[in-house]
Amino acid sequence: MLTRKILAVLVLLTATQCTPHHRPAKNTEPKPRPKPTELGEALSPFTYLRKMSLHIRGLTPERSEYDGLTRAIEKNQTEEFLRQRLDQYLISEQHIDKMTFRLEELFALRASHVPYYSPLTASSDIADFPIHNAMNELMRTVISRNLSWDTLLTGKRYTAFPIKPSGGSLELGDLKFLATAAGTPMESPNPIDVRFSDSDARVAGLLTTSRFFGRNVNTALNKNRRRAAAVFRTFLCDPMSAVVVSEKGNEGAILDKIFPGAGGTGPIRQMEDLHGAAEDCMKCHVKLDPMGKTFQSSGMVLAPLASPGGLVFTNYTGKKIDIPVNGVGELATAITQQDDYVRCQVKHFWSWFIGDDKALDEGLMGELVAKFNEVRRRPNDFVAYLVSRPEFGFSSGSGSNGVLIAEVKGVLRNCTSCHAVNGVPDFTVWPIGGDEATHARWLGRIRSALSLDGSTRPRTMPPACSGPGCWQPTPAQLANVQQWLDLGAPNE
């Protein structure tokens, strides 16, 4: 009985006298933190793992992964562990799904369904065009097999699926799309592998698929300019900004801009001549028309003959590019040989994995282009490179939450130095406790202990103290923590 009372007193004394710097945290020797650089502070391994998982797979790591990382840290095998995780992430179905979504967004397509099932026959309930089509299959093949990114343009092999009949859905399946050019049957109960020769000038990867044609439909008046514009936007990063801005309720003014001097009337050919002579209009047409011609005979399905056209544009150095091509297949090859194409694809990857808020100057662009070519334009190899870069592994602090996060971590560091003695996880290592569920519980406790939950009761942490070494959060610091919690406790 007496022993218990003495022990109780000792515990009480310990709790009331626990202040920052009073005693070091148990089992967590303070490690020297990396010096802040222009890029911010280095992410902790746990945060890095989480960021890598989210960017590559679109979901957070599992508890077992955090546990594995903890053990790896103890054995000084952190880098090796993270590398193994990276390799696993890059071959995961979730990575393939996420990259497919990114490409669908690039092409302004409706997102396909998730999860992706193995290809099934037309009789299956799951055989569905948004998932099972040649375009998506090519995207997934390039990612899963880590083929050159150029294959998206220059690929000549497809899987043509039978389309499941669905009420009201106007989609032309790839079997019918490719049948005339490939000489394959229009109907089949099973998917068919369709192979064209490597030099086939009619075929160009994603560009000669039913889904691309269905998204970018053509009319006699449009002359495939819409398809050409999609190619310029996606593969050459030409925004194709509208020269003619829509003015609500003033259609006459719009027509006058489109067909200047014609008053919006007269034969279409006459208006086209006037339109073609206007400098502003020609800025687009000089690029679109030659490229559109390569699709000329492919109104709705892939034409049996290639159509001549050209790749015409002014590149990023101001040089005029003018390459005649015989068919969309040759057009695709010509595009992949352009510096603008490589720079554009590098920009896409940068945006996906690093973020548009991180500047991409010419020097860095040159470095990335060289690397993209060095890895033979294989997407997964390039992703592995990007996530090893400091821009990925450091918290920039330049975003709208960066400063707030830094402030909050500064506050929480005061809690950790005391609480670690009784096994409470480090509040500055996120997720707290190593997994999202534990993290959420601790966030609730922090909010309650600091009385940031809207209640009127006084906060219980840190305990009241005075004298040297006593730390109490200022109202501004508490407000920062509250804001951070209200924002959902953002990480980076």
Next chain:
Amino acid sequence: MRSSWLSVFLFFASPAFAEMPVVTRTAGQPIKAVWSNGNEAELKFARSTQIKVSVPYQVTENLCNLRSGDFFKMNVPTRVDQVAWFWSKHSDPTKVGQKLGRMFQGQPIELFTFVLVASGIRWTNPDLVLGLEHDEIEFSNLQWLPGLEDGTLKPFTIREWTSENMVPNSQTQINENRVTSGAYNVHVKPLSGLTAEVEGVDSMFKLIEGEQTHFIFAGNVVNWQWQNAQGPCSITFKTNLGPAVTALIEFISNLKDPFVPYLAEQDSLLKTIRPQFVKEDLQDAY
């Protein structure tokens, strides 16, 4: 307790749990559907005579020789095959000889459909067009056609013939004009004077499959792709489908052809209609 048994009864008696009859399709025999209560239905069809509808085509853009204002008229032979299920045996004698009905989106409809036999199925279902004439083209002049500038009608081939209509884009759900049907290498053969016929195509394509979508050469806008000395060129037309549609509607409304039993595999007619028509649609028929 009574209400719960009533609910169970109503559930099993509801259309959602209606019986699917057994459909027999023996080659050369009438197609029948038989229910367990002894009711029977028979698939019948009625085949009309040919009607020719005319569609004018006005050139709106000619990039092959930069002429304008030319036109031609296309005469499209069509036949209407009606298909319907009729009660051949029923516990209610008044229903024998009547068409079967079902509910569709809350509305009662008959188990009836019709197929417009026209150019859209000439090259996919040649057995159905036996006796049907080929599509005709009546030119007013020929000078606007590449290769026929001397005004003499000769056989020629149109590299690609496409028809446009306004339909929803499957990716954006927005209605827009787009190519919805067409053919490659359309071979045109002179008949007499300035009249020719569409002799055949190397391949054709349609976006919309269905019983009433067989006019592959007619759309709101039509485009021909040619190959002249300078390379590929195109000619675009505007059509006026109104009179043709009106004539067809009147023709269909006044059909009086008798229905006779459809014998299984007598021709490829059933391949041109929804497969559910001879199976799933019967489940809740009355």
